[in-house]
Amino acid sequence: MEEEKLKYFEKYREIIRDFDKFLKKLKTPQPYWFRVNTLKIQEEKLIERLETKGFRVEKFGGINAYRILEMPVKHPGATVEYSLGYYYIQDLSSMAPVLALDPQPGERILDMAAAPGSKSTMIAELMNNSGTIVANDISVDRIKSLAANIERLGITNIIVTKKDARNANFDGKFDKILLDAPCSGEGTFRKNPWGFQGADEKGHSILGRQQKMMLRNAVRHLSDGGIIVYSTCTYSPIENESVVKYGVENLNLKVLKIDLPIPHLEGVKEWDGEKYEMYEKCIRIYPHLVDTGGMFIAVLAKQ
Amino acid sequence: MQFLQNNSYRIYFIERFGIPEYVLNTYTFWERGRKVWAFSGELWDINGVEVFGIKALTKGRDLKPSTAFLRIVGKYAKKNVIFLDDNNALAFLRGRELNIDYPADGGYVVVRRKDDVLGCGFYVKKEKRLISLIPSKYRLQETWV
Numbered sequence: 001m002e003e004e005k006l007k008y009f010e011k012y013r014e015i016i017r018d019f020d021k022f023l024k025k026l027k028t029p030q031p032y033w034f035r036v037n038t039l040k041i042q043e044e045k046l047i048e049r050l051e052t053k054g055f056r057v058e059k060f061g062g063i064n065a066y067r068i069l070e071m072p073v074k075h076p077g078a079t080v081e082y083s084l085g086y087y088y089i090q091d092l093s094s095m096a097p098v099l100a101l102d103p104q105p106g107e108r109i110l111d112m113a114a115a116p117g118s119k120s121t122m123i124a125e126l127m128n129n130s131g132t133i134v135a136n137d138i139s140v141d142r143i144k145s146l147a148a149n150i151e152r153l154g155i156t157n158i159i160v161t162k163k164d165a166r167n168a169n170f171d172g173k174f175d176k177i178l179l180d181a182p183c184s185g186e187g188t189f190r191k192n193p194w195g196f197q198g199a200d201e202k203g204h205s206i207l208g209r210q211q212k213m214m215l216r217n218a219v220r221h222l223s224d225g226g227i228i229v230y231s232t233c234t235y236s237p238i239e240n241e242s243v244v245k246y247g248v249e250n251l252n253l254k255v256l257k258i259d260l261p262i263p264h265l266e267g268v269k270e271w272d273g274e275k276y277e278m279y280e281k282c283i284r285i286y287p288h289l290v291d292t293g294g295m296f297i298a299v300l301a302k303q
Numbered sequence: 304m305q306f307l308q309n310n311s312y313r314i315y316f317i318e319r320f321g322i323p324e325y326v327l328n329t330y331t332f333w334e335r336g337r338k339v340w341a342f343s344g345e346l347w348d349i350n351g352v353e354v355f356g357i358k359a360l361t362k363g364r365d366l367k368p369s370t371a372f373l374r375i376v377g378k379y380a381k382k383n384v385i386f387l388d389d390n391n392a393l394a395f396l397r398g399r400e401l402n403i404d405y406p407a408d409g410g411y412v413v414v415r416r417k418d419d420v421l422g423c424g425f426y427v428k429k430e431k432r433l434i435s436l437i438p439s440k441y442r443l444q445e446t447w448v
Contacts, residue, residue, distance in 0.1 A: 040374075045418075053448050078447040080396060084419060085374065108345070132344035147354050148440060151371040156330065157344035160354035171349040 008198050009186070012235055015268045018288060025288040030190035032076045033292070034087045035095060035118075036064040037153050039125050041086045049081055060290070061261050063099070065092050067291070085152040090118040093187065093285045093295040096262050097231035098122045100283070100297050101178050106131040110174040110221060112165040112214060113182055115142030117149035123178070124155040133158045134170055166213040173223040181211045183232035183239050187294025190287055204238040211243045219251045219302070227256065228300040233293060235284075237271035240296040245276055247300055255281040256299040263289040267298070306333040306340065306355050315366050320413055321381030330356070337362045341372055368411055370422030370437055377413040377420035384413045385424065385433060392416035395424065396443045401433040411436075 006023055013019045034057075036043045043064050047057060054072035059065070068076055076082070076089050095118075103109055103123045114120045114135035123133055135150075135158050137143050143162055150158055161170070165179070184199035184207055199207065211232070218228050230247070232239050244267075247253040255278040267282025269275070276282075278298075285295040313327040330341040333355050342356030359372040377384070385405045387395055394401060395414055409428035414421045414435075422441070425434040 073446070073448055078444065080393070080419075080443060080447065083396065083441050083443060083447075084421075106345075108347070129343045132347050134347065134349065143353055150354065151357055152441070154357070154371070154375045156341060156356045156375065158354070158356070159342075159344065159347060159349060159352055161349065161351050162353050163351055169350075172347065 005193055005196060015237070015271065016235070016286060017265055021288040022286055025291070026189055028190070030091070030287070030293060031291055032068040032089060033092045034066055034068065034076060035090045035122060036066070036087050037085055037121075037125060038064055039129060040084070040154055046081060046086050050079070053079065060092055063095065063261065065095055067092070083152075085154050088118060088121060088149070088153060090122070091293045092262060092290060093233070093292040094118050095122060096260060096264075096283070096285055096295055097178060097180055097229050097297050098126070099262070100231075100258055100260060100299050101176055101227070101229045103127050103176060104131075107175040108172070109133045110170055110177045110218075111135045112177065112179045112218060113137060114160075115139065115146040117146040119178060119180055120146070120158060121149055121153045121155050124157055125153075127157065129155065129157045131157060134161060134174070135159070136161045136163050136165060136168070136170070138162065138164050165217060166210060167217055170221050172221070173226070174221055175223055175226050177218045177222055177226070177228045178231070179214055179218050179228060180231045181214055181239070181243075183207055183211070183234040184236060185233055186235045187233035190293060199236070204236045208238045208242055211239055212246045215243060215247050216251060219247070219253065222302065224302065226301070228253070229297060230300060231295060231297045233295055235294055235296070237268045237274075237276070241267050241271070241276040241279060241282055242274060244278060244282060244298045244300070245274070248278060252303050253300045254303045256301055257281045258299050260297070265289070267296070304335050306335045306352060308332070309334050309339070312339050312360060312366075315360065316368070316376060319368075319411065320377070320383055322376050322379045326376055326379045330359075332359065365410070367436075368423050370441065373413050373423050374420045377415065378418075380413045383407045383410070384415060385426065386415050387421070389416065392419070392421060393443065395421055395433070395435045396437060396441075397445070398435045398437055398439070398442045400435065402431055403433050404431045405433070
Protein backbone atom coordinates (compact mmCIF):
# COMPACT_ATOMS: atom_id res chain seq x y z
CA MET A 1 0.00 0.00 0.00
CA GLU A 2 2.74 2.42 1.04
CA GLU A 3 4.81 1.86 -2.11
CA GLU A 4 1.72 2.57 -4.16
CA LYS A 5 1.05 5.76 -2.22
CA LEU A 6 4.67 6.87 -2.46
CA LYS A 7 4.39 6.91 -6.27
CA TYR A 8 2.26 10.01 -5.79
CA PHE A 9 5.39 11.97 -4.90
CA GLU A 10 7.36 10.99 -8.03
CA LYS A 11 6.04 14.17 -9.66
CA TYR A 12 8.38 16.11 -7.35
CA ARG A 13 11.56 14.12 -8.16
CA GLU A 14 13.08 17.00 -10.11
CA ILE A 15 12.39 19.72 -7.54
CA ILE A 16 13.19 18.05 -4.21
CA ARG A 17 16.89 17.80 -3.52
CA ASP A 18 18.06 14.31 -2.39
CA PHE A 19 14.74 12.92 -3.56
CA ASP A 20 15.59 9.31 -2.71
CA LYS A 21 16.39 10.31 0.87
CA PHE A 22 13.10 12.18 0.93
CA LEU A 23 11.22 9.07 -0.26
CA LYS A 24 13.03 6.88 2.26
CA LYS A 25 12.03 9.23 5.06
CA LEU A 26 8.40 9.17 3.95
CA LYS A 27 8.40 5.43 4.64
CA THR A 28 9.19 6.02 8.32
CA PRO A 29 6.61 7.25 10.85
CA GLN A 30 6.93 10.88 11.87
CA PRO A 31 8.16 11.30 15.45
CA TYR A 32 6.14 13.36 17.88
CA TRP A 33 7.41 16.83 18.66
CA PHE A 34 6.08 19.11 21.36
CA ARG A 35 6.39 22.74 22.41
CA VAL A 36 6.69 23.64 26.08
CA ASN A 37 4.02 26.17 27.03
CA THR A 38 6.26 28.60 28.90
CA LEU A 39 3.22 30.68 29.88
CA LYS A 40 2.42 27.91 32.38
CA ILE A 41 5.65 26.13 33.31
CA GLN A 42 9.41 26.51 33.11
CA GLU A 43 10.94 24.35 30.41
CA GLU A 44 13.38 22.56 32.75
CA LYS A 45 10.62 21.70 35.24
CA LEU A 46 8.41 20.11 32.60
CA ILE A 47 11.24 18.09 31.08
CA GLU A 48 12.25 16.82 34.52
CA ARG A 49 8.66 15.75 35.23
CA LEU A 50 8.27 13.98 31.89
CA GLU A 51 11.63 12.23 32.22
CA THR A 52 10.68 11.04 35.70
CA LYS A 53 7.61 9.44 34.11
CA GLY A 54 9.74 7.57 31.56
CA PHE A 55 9.79 9.97 28.60
CA ARG A 56 13.05 10.37 26.72
CA VAL A 57 13.18 13.63 24.79
CA GLU A 58 15.66 15.67 22.76
CA LYS A 59 15.71 19.46 22.66
CA PHE A 60 15.99 21.18 19.29
CA GLY A 61 18.43 24.09 19.12
CA GLY A 62 17.55 27.16 21.16
CA ILE A 63 13.78 26.70 20.81
CA ASN A 64 11.41 25.28 23.44
CA ALA A 65 10.79 22.38 21.04
CA TYR A 66 11.44 18.72 21.82
CA ARG A 67 11.38 15.50 19.88
CA ILE A 68 10.02 12.50 21.78
CA LEU A 69 12.38 9.53 21.52
CA GLU A 70 10.57 7.21 23.94
CA MET A 71 7.39 7.45 25.96
CA PRO A 72 5.59 5.29 28.53
CA VAL A 73 2.15 5.88 26.98
CA LYS A 74 0.61 5.25 23.57
CA HIS A 75 -0.15 8.90 22.89
CA PRO A 76 2.09 11.79 24.01
CA GLY A 77 -0.97 13.67 25.29
CA ALA A 78 -1.88 10.98 27.84
CA THR A 79 -0.33 12.77 30.82
CA VAL A 80 -1.33 15.04 33.68
CA GLU A 81 1.03 17.68 32.31
CA TYR A 82 -0.71 17.69 28.93
CA SER A 83 -4.10 18.03 30.56
CA LEU A 84 -2.81 20.99 32.58
CA GLY A 85 -1.70 22.71 29.36
CA TYR A 86 2.03 22.50 30.00
CA TYR A 87 2.83 21.39 26.46
CA TYR A 88 1.36 21.21 22.97
CA ILE A 89 1.97 18.37 20.52
CA GLN A 90 3.25 20.26 17.50
CA ASP A 91 5.60 19.28 14.72
CA LEU A 92 8.79 21.33 14.51
CA SER A 93 7.93 22.28 10.92
CA SER A 94 4.65 23.76 12.15
CA MET A 95 6.56 26.03 14.55
CA ALA A 96 8.56 27.49 11.66
CA PRO A 97 5.89 29.89 10.27
CA VAL A 98 5.49 31.42 13.74
CA LEU A 99 9.25 31.88 14.10
CA ALA A 100 9.19 33.59 10.68
CA LEU A 101 6.36 35.83 11.89
CA ASP A 102 8.48 36.80 14.92
CA PRO A 103 5.55 38.07 17.04
CA GLN A 104 6.31 40.72 19.65
CA PRO A 105 4.40 41.65 22.81
CA GLY A 106 1.76 44.29 22.14
CA GLU A 107 1.38 43.68 18.41
CA ARG A 108 -1.89 43.17 16.55
CA ILE A 109 -1.79 39.86 14.72
CA LEU A 110 -4.26 38.09 12.47
CA ASP A 111 -4.14 34.32 12.01
CA MET A 112 -6.48 33.82 9.06
CA ALA A 113 -6.90 30.03 9.15
CA ALA A 114 -6.10 29.28 12.76
CA ALA A 115 -7.71 26.01 13.90
CA PRO A 116 -6.78 23.84 15.69
CA GLY A 117 -4.54 26.53 17.16
CA SER A 118 -0.95 25.26 17.28
CA LYS A 119 0.35 28.44 15.68
CA SER A 120 -2.08 30.90 17.33
CA THR A 121 -1.22 29.59 20.78
CA MET A 122 2.50 29.73 19.97
CA ILE A 123 2.09 33.33 18.82
CA ALA A 124 0.33 34.14 22.11
CA GLU A 125 3.12 32.48 24.05
CA LEU A 126 5.77 34.58 22.29
CA MET A 127 3.67 37.71 22.96
CA ASN A 128 3.36 36.73 26.62
CA ASN A 129 -0.44 37.00 26.36
CA SER A 130 -0.25 40.74 25.54
CA GLY A 131 -1.33 42.54 22.38
CA THR A 132 -4.15 41.04 20.39
CA ILE A 133 -4.49 38.01 18.16
CA VAL A 134 -7.53 37.55 15.98
CA ALA A 135 -7.65 33.81 15.30
CA ASN A 136 -10.07 32.97 12.53
CA ASP A 137 -11.44 29.81 11.01
CA ILE A 138 -14.38 29.05 8.77
CA SER A 139 -15.46 25.77 10.37
CA VAL A 140 -17.53 25.53 13.56
CA ASP A 141 -16.08 22.14 14.47
CA ARG A 142 -12.54 23.36 13.96
CA ILE A 143 -13.28 26.44 16.06
CA LYS A 144 -14.35 24.14 18.90
CA SER A 145 -10.94 22.46 18.86
CA LEU A 146 -9.25 25.87 18.62
CA ALA A 147 -11.22 27.14 21.64
CA ALA A 148 -10.38 23.99 23.62
CA ASN A 149 -6.67 24.43 22.95
CA ILE A 150 -6.81 28.12 23.87
CA GLU A 151 -8.40 27.17 27.19
CA ARG A 152 -6.04 24.31 27.92
CA LEU A 153 -2.96 26.42 27.26
CA GLY A 154 -4.28 29.39 29.24
CA ILE A 155 -4.24 31.86 26.36
CA THR A 156 -6.09 35.10 27.16
CA ASN A 157 -5.26 37.52 24.32
CA ILE A 158 -7.04 35.75 21.47
CA ILE A 159 -10.32 36.76 19.86
CA VAL A 160 -11.77 33.93 17.79
CA THR A 161 -13.87 34.71 14.73
CA LYS A 162 -15.67 32.48 12.24
CA LYS A 163 -15.26 34.05 8.83
CA ASP A 164 -14.37 33.12 5.28
CA ALA A 165 -10.72 34.15 4.94
CA ARG A 166 -11.15 34.63 1.19
CA ASN A 167 -13.27 37.74 1.50
CA ALA A 168 -14.15 38.51 5.15
CA ASN A 169 -13.71 41.90 6.75
CA PHE A 170 -11.64 41.75 9.94
CA ASP A 171 -12.43 45.37 10.87
CA GLY A 172 -9.01 46.92 10.93
CA LYS A 173 -5.34 46.66 10.05
CA PHE A 174 -2.81 44.29 11.56
CA ASP A 175 0.94 44.55 12.22
CA LYS A 176 1.46 40.96 11.18
CA ILE A 177 -0.69 38.38 9.40
CA LEU A 178 -0.21 34.64 9.32
CA LEU A 179 -1.86 32.99 6.34
CA ASP A 180 -1.28 29.30 6.96
CA ALA A 181 -3.51 28.43 4.08
CA PRO A 182 -5.73 25.37 3.66
CA CYS A 183 -3.80 23.14 1.24
CA SER A 184 -3.44 19.63 -0.16
CA GLY A 185 -1.44 18.62 2.94
CA GLU A 186 1.31 16.63 1.22
CA GLY A 187 3.69 17.51 4.03
CA THR A 188 1.57 15.60 6.54
CA PHE A 189 1.93 12.26 4.71
CA ARG A 190 4.10 10.67 7.43
CA LYS A 191 1.53 11.45 10.11
CA ASN A 192 -1.20 9.52 8.37
CA PRO A 193 -0.08 7.68 5.21
CA TRP A 194 -3.22 5.50 5.26
CA GLY A 195 -5.58 8.45 5.06
CA PHE A 196 -3.44 10.49 2.65
CA GLN A 197 -5.25 11.69 -0.44
CA GLY A 198 -3.17 14.53 -1.88
CA ALA A 199 -4.52 16.27 -4.96
CA ASP A 200 -4.44 15.98 -8.72
CA GLU A 201 -3.54 18.84 -11.05
CA LYS A 202 -7.06 20.23 -10.94
CA GLY A 203 -7.15 20.00 -7.14
CA HIS A 204 -3.87 21.92 -6.77
CA SER A 205 -5.19 24.51 -9.17
CA ILE A 206 -8.46 25.01 -7.24
CA LEU A 207 -6.57 25.29 -3.96
CA GLY A 208 -4.11 27.72 -5.57
CA ARG A 209 -6.97 30.00 -6.64
CA GLN A 210 -8.43 30.01 -3.12
CA GLN A 211 -5.01 30.69 -1.60
CA LYS A 212 -4.56 33.67 -3.92
CA MET A 213 -7.94 35.04 -2.83
CA MET A 214 -6.90 34.69 0.80
CA LEU A 215 -3.59 36.41 0.12
CA ARG A 216 -5.42 39.27 -1.58
CA ASN A 217 -7.66 39.62 1.47
CA ALA A 218 -4.64 39.49 3.79
CA VAL A 219 -3.04 42.42 1.94
CA ARG A 220 -6.24 44.43 2.47
CA HIS A 221 -5.77 44.06 6.25
CA LEU A 222 -2.03 44.71 6.47
CA SER A 223 -0.72 47.87 8.17
CA ASP A 224 1.95 49.90 6.40
CA GLY A 225 5.28 48.37 7.37
CA GLY A 226 3.63 45.11 8.35
CA ILE A 227 4.40 41.58 7.14
CA ILE A 228 2.44 38.58 5.94
CA VAL A 229 3.77 35.09 6.50
CA TYR A 230 2.35 32.79 3.85
CA SER A 231 2.71 29.10 4.64
CA THR A 232 1.33 25.70 3.68
CA CYS A 233 2.12 22.12 4.64
CA THR A 234 2.35 20.98 1.04
CA TYR A 235 4.99 20.67 -1.68
CA SER A 236 3.05 21.67 -4.78
CA PRO A 237 4.56 24.83 -6.33
CA ILE A 238 1.05 25.70 -7.57
CA GLU A 239 0.02 26.21 -3.93
CA ASN A 240 3.32 27.80 -2.89
CA GLU A 241 5.70 29.71 -5.15
CA SER A 242 2.93 30.38 -7.65
CA VAL A 243 0.79 32.05 -4.96
CA VAL A 244 3.78 34.13 -3.84
CA LYS A 245 4.49 35.12 -7.45
CA TYR A 246 0.87 36.23 -7.76
CA GLY A 247 1.35 38.41 -4.66
CA VAL A 248 4.50 39.99 -6.09
CA GLU A 249 3.01 40.64 -9.54
CA ASN A 250 -0.56 41.58 -8.62
CA LEU A 251 -0.67 42.71 -5.00
CA ASN A 252 2.43 44.88 -4.88
CA LEU A 253 4.22 42.58 -2.43
CA LYS A 254 7.91 41.80 -2.08
CA VAL A 255 9.48 38.69 -0.56
CA LEU A 256 11.79 39.24 2.43
CA LYS A 257 14.82 37.08 3.13
CA ILE A 258 14.80 35.83 6.70
CA ASP A 259 16.93 33.69 8.99
CA LEU A 260 15.13 30.65 10.29
CA PRO A 261 16.71 28.51 13.03
CA ILE A 262 15.31 25.31 11.49
CA PRO A 263 17.18 23.58 8.62
CA HIS A 264 15.51 24.26 5.28
CA LEU A 265 16.08 24.58 1.56
CA GLU A 266 15.22 27.38 -0.84
CA GLY A 267 12.06 27.46 -2.96
CA VAL A 268 11.46 25.96 -6.38
CA LYS A 269 12.92 27.86 -9.35
CA GLU A 270 10.57 26.64 -12.05
CA TRP A 271 7.54 24.37 -12.36
CA ASP A 272 5.49 23.40 -15.35
CA GLY A 273 6.94 26.22 -17.46
CA GLU A 274 6.36 28.90 -14.81
CA LYS A 275 9.50 30.66 -13.48
CA TYR A 276 9.74 31.94 -9.91
CA GLU A 277 12.33 34.74 -9.68
CA MET A 278 11.97 35.10 -5.90
CA TYR A 279 12.57 31.37 -5.25
CA GLU A 280 15.79 31.95 -3.25
CA LYS A 281 13.87 33.85 -0.58
CA CYS A 282 11.23 31.15 -0.15
CA ILE A 283 11.69 28.46 2.49
CA ARG A 284 10.97 24.76 2.16
CA ILE A 285 11.23 22.30 5.04
CA TYR A 286 11.38 18.62 4.10
CA PRO A 287 11.09 15.46 6.24
CA HIS A 288 14.63 14.30 5.40
CA LEU A 289 16.22 17.45 6.85
CA VAL A 290 15.30 17.15 10.58
CA ASP A 291 12.78 14.30 10.74
CA THR A 292 9.63 16.44 10.57
CA GLY A 293 6.70 17.00 8.24
CA GLY A 294 6.94 19.32 5.22
CA MET A 295 6.32 23.06 5.16
CA PHE A 296 6.56 26.02 2.78
CA ILE A 297 7.07 29.58 4.06
CA ALA A 298 7.42 33.01 2.48
CA VAL A 299 7.60 36.32 4.32
CA LEU A 300 5.92 39.13 2.40
CA ALA A 301 5.75 42.89 2.80
CA LYS A 302 4.26 45.75 0.79
CA GLN A 303 6.68 47.14 -1.81
CA MET B 304 -25.28 38.48 20.99
CA GLN B 305 -22.76 41.16 21.90
CA PHE B 306 -20.01 40.97 24.52
CA LEU B 307 -20.49 43.73 27.12
CA GLN B 308 -17.62 44.91 29.26
CA ASN B 309 -18.16 44.60 33.01
CA ASN B 310 -14.97 44.69 35.06
CA SER B 311 -16.85 44.43 38.37
CA TYR B 312 -16.36 40.66 38.13
CA ARG B 313 -12.81 41.24 39.32
CA ILE B 314 -14.28 41.73 42.78
CA TYR B 315 -15.51 38.12 42.88
CA PHE B 316 -11.97 36.75 42.52
CA ILE B 317 -10.58 39.26 45.01
CA GLU B 318 -13.22 38.52 47.68
CA ARG B 319 -13.62 34.76 47.21
CA PHE B 320 -9.98 33.79 46.68
CA GLY B 321 -7.92 36.78 47.86
CA ILE B 322 -6.31 37.11 44.44
CA PRO B 323 -4.47 40.48 44.36
CA GLU B 324 -6.14 43.25 42.39
CA TYR B 325 -3.02 43.88 40.28
CA VAL B 326 -3.29 40.33 38.89
CA LEU B 327 -6.93 40.83 37.91
CA ASN B 328 -6.26 44.26 36.44
CA THR B 329 -4.40 42.43 33.66
CA TYR B 330 -7.82 41.38 32.36
CA THR B 331 -10.97 43.06 31.16
CA PHE B 332 -14.17 41.09 31.78
CA TRP B 333 -16.90 40.61 29.20
CA GLU B 334 -20.42 39.25 29.60
CA ARG B 335 -22.38 37.40 26.98
CA GLY B 336 -25.45 35.50 28.15
CA ARG B 337 -24.56 33.43 31.22
CA LYS B 338 -20.82 33.45 30.52
CA VAL B 339 -18.19 35.96 31.60
CA TRP B 340 -14.90 36.05 29.68
CA ALA B 341 -11.49 37.38 30.73
CA PHE B 342 -9.34 39.03 28.07
CA SER B 343 -5.75 40.32 28.36
CA GLY B 344 -5.45 41.80 24.86
CA GLU B 345 -6.01 45.30 23.52
CA LEU B 346 -9.61 46.19 22.79
CA TRP B 347 -10.63 45.52 19.23
CA ASP B 348 -13.96 46.43 17.72
CA ILE B 349 -14.66 43.46 15.49
CA ASN B 350 -17.81 41.74 14.32
CA GLY B 351 -18.58 38.03 14.40
CA VAL B 352 -16.67 37.17 17.57
CA GLU B 353 -17.07 33.57 18.77
CA VAL B 354 -14.61 33.52 21.66
CA PHE B 355 -13.24 36.48 23.62
CA GLY B 356 -10.19 35.51 25.69
CA ILE B 357 -10.99 32.73 28.14
CA LYS B 358 -14.16 31.70 30.00
CA ALA B 359 -13.81 32.96 33.57
CA LEU B 360 -17.25 32.61 35.17
CA THR B 361 -20.70 31.17 34.62
CA LYS B 362 -23.63 33.13 36.05
CA GLY B 363 -26.36 31.27 37.90
CA ARG B 364 -27.66 31.30 41.45
CA ASP B 365 -23.99 31.81 42.38
CA LEU B 366 -21.04 32.75 40.23
CA LYS B 367 -19.10 29.65 39.23
CA PRO B 368 -15.41 30.13 38.32
CA SER B 369 -13.99 28.14 35.41
CA THR B 370 -11.18 25.63 35.76
CA ALA B 371 -9.43 27.24 32.76
CA PHE B 372 -9.25 30.69 34.39
CA LEU B 373 -8.39 29.35 37.85
CA ARG B 374 -5.49 27.50 36.24
CA ILE B 375 -4.14 30.93 35.27
CA VAL B 376 -4.85 33.10 38.33
CA GLY B 377 -5.34 30.38 40.97
CA LYS B 378 -1.65 30.36 41.91
CA TYR B 379 -2.17 33.84 43.40
CA ALA B 380 -5.14 32.76 45.56
CA LYS B 381 -4.64 33.24 49.29
CA LYS B 382 -7.86 31.70 50.61
CA ASN B 383 -10.30 28.94 49.77
CA VAL B 384 -7.48 26.92 48.30
CA ILE B 385 -7.31 23.17 48.93
CA PHE B 386 -4.00 21.37 48.49
CA LEU B 387 -4.17 17.66 47.66
CA ASP B 388 -1.56 14.91 47.87
CA ASP B 389 -0.54 13.02 44.72
CA ASN B 390 -3.16 10.27 44.96
CA ASN B 391 -6.05 12.58 45.71
CA ALA B 392 -4.87 14.96 42.95
CA LEU B 393 -5.09 12.16 40.38
CA ALA B 394 -8.54 11.16 41.65
CA PHE B 395 -9.68 14.80 41.48
CA LEU B 396 -8.38 15.12 37.90
CA ARG B 397 -10.32 11.95 37.03
CA GLY B 398 -13.48 13.69 38.20
CA ARG B 399 -13.95 11.77 41.43
CA GLU B 400 -15.43 13.10 44.64
CA LEU B 401 -13.13 13.14 47.70
CA ASN B 402 -13.83 12.96 51.42
CA ILE B 403 -11.58 15.56 52.92
CA ASP B 404 -11.53 17.80 55.99
CA TYR B 405 -9.91 21.10 55.05
CA PRO B 406 -9.86 24.63 56.52
CA ALA B 407 -11.69 26.26 53.60
CA ASP B 408 -15.12 27.87 53.33
CA GLY B 409 -17.89 25.87 51.73
CA GLY B 410 -18.45 26.67 48.07
CA TYR B 411 -16.12 27.03 45.09
CA VAL B 412 -12.45 26.42 45.80
CA VAL B 413 -9.13 26.46 43.97
CA VAL B 414 -7.69 22.94 44.07
CA ARG B 415 -3.92 22.51 43.91
CA ARG B 416 -1.19 19.91 44.12
CA LYS B 417 2.12 21.59 44.97
CA ASP B 418 2.79 24.09 42.13
CA ASP B 419 0.00 22.71 39.92
CA VAL B 420 -3.36 24.43 39.94
CA LEU B 421 -5.66 21.51 39.12
CA GLY B 422 -8.84 23.51 38.73
CA CYS B 423 -12.15 24.30 40.32
CA GLY B 424 -13.80 22.22 43.03
CA PHE B 425 -16.92 22.59 45.16
CA TYR B 426 -16.37 22.03 48.86
CA VAL B 427 -19.36 20.83 50.91
CA LYS B 428 -18.03 21.77 54.31
CA LYS B 429 -20.68 20.09 56.49
CA GLU B 430 -20.15 16.76 54.80
CA LYS B 431 -16.39 17.23 54.25
CA ARG B 432 -16.79 16.44 50.56
CA LEU B 433 -14.82 17.90 47.67
CA ILE B 434 -16.63 17.65 44.36
CA SER B 435 -14.45 17.80 41.24
CA LEU B 436 -15.67 20.33 38.68
CA ILE B 437 -12.98 19.44 36.15
CA PRO B 438 -14.72 19.54 32.74
CA SER B 439 -14.92 16.12 31.11
CA LYS B 440 -12.60 17.22 28.27
CA TYR B 441 -9.75 17.74 30.78
CA ARG B 442 -10.35 14.61 32.87
CA LEU B 443 -7.58 12.06 33.06
CA GLN B 444 -8.19 8.59 31.68
CA GLU B 445 -7.20 5.62 33.84
CA THR B 446 -4.27 4.76 31.56
CA TRP B 447 -2.75 8.26 31.66
CA VAL B 448 0.40 8.92 33.65
